Amino acid sequence: MIKVRELEKWFGKLHVLKGIDLDVNPSEVVVIIGASGSGKSTLLRCINFLEKFKKGTVEIDGKVIDKNNEKMKNEMRTHVGMVFQHFNLFPHMTVLQNVIEGPTQVKKISKAKAVEIGKYYLEKVGLSDKEAAYPSMLSGGQKQRVAIARALGMEPSVMLFDEPTSALDPELVGEVLSVMKDLAGEGMTMVVVTHEMGFAREVADRVIYMDDGLIVEEGTPEEIFNNPKVERTQEFLSQIL
């Protein structure tokens, strides 16, 4: 589904990703953990080419994406949903408009059909009653659930989540995680950057620990949380748990 090979990324002189190899299989939930600044967001953003990178390849759904081919990248992004830490909802559109924007404008689906799809996903995230609301009228948790519905509206084959609950008040984290849990249960392929270790333990098929631009260790949640082999992973976990 996703195949990243020897990915290297610099921000100017700063070497942020130092050779990442990552495979994500269909219906797999991969959780990426690691200290702030270790390159987790950058990795996610390289996967859908929001960030340019110097070396390495990214293959999605069996196609190696040509970084100079805008058309190919746009096409690829219609299959790769992304959820951001700060939601990035379109403030000038209602909730439903947010969700149907991609389907109508990018996939050129008819308005009527898109509305049907939009309503379906809004129901899925439990926000049917908010379809006419503007984002500014929603709580953080509701905003993030709309953002998830917006990404799902494109009917992607994989979803990337970049710390989807980090900007939320603690009491709102649960509703977003529960939507994500349901999604995982339905077999959605997911790559999730998060500090929610409970979620990682419960939902992840595989946990990846990143440090300083490298994947230091990966394994099942039991392997990573119960007996991490690498010292750096142990240190990180002892700080966070």
Next chain:
Amino acid sequence: MDYNVSVLIEYFPYFIPAAWKTIEVTALGILLGMVLGLLTAFSRLSKNPLFNVPARLYIFMIRGTPLLLQLLFLYFGLRSILNLEAITSAVIALGIHNGAYIAEIFRGAIQSIAVGQMEAARSLGMTYRKAMIRIILPQAFKRAIPPLGNQFIIALKDSSLASAITIKELLLKAQQLASSNYYMMEMLTIAAIFYLFYTSIFTWLFHKIEEKLAVSGSR
């Protein structure tokens, strides 16, 4: 000094053609300024030096010199080459002048929209162009409205400089009438009343637009 109020009423009708002239120069100047401003804003934001260098140069030169100089330059300075009519010169000068300021207003508004908006749009598969049109510009326009309103009022007042190139707008009319009837204060008062009337309308109009936009949507 005597101030004759009845003169105000008596001479008021004489100003009406000049009042139209002021509106004509202002409206056409703003229209041209908007077109130039938008084009320049995009050129200025382009990464291609072929676009952004001319845009920078244009903004630099126009903002760095007085409008009066620009007017005189276009009308008298380039007379031997262009031989433009006074009204054409006035509209073009005002348009070019305002274009530079409007470009900066649009650029600022576009840049003030968080990068996350562009990223969210691109992550849905939108092209840069589509994301600009559907996501960034509607938000940017909204943000540009208060400074645009300001700029339009400045343009209105600046249209008085066209008097220097023989355009019979409000200020020149006032001066000309005063030179024959010696009611300088009264003539200037009438012109001032017209300007205040226009600026009030502009202010009111922009207020309405802002209110309307505030209702539809957030921020």
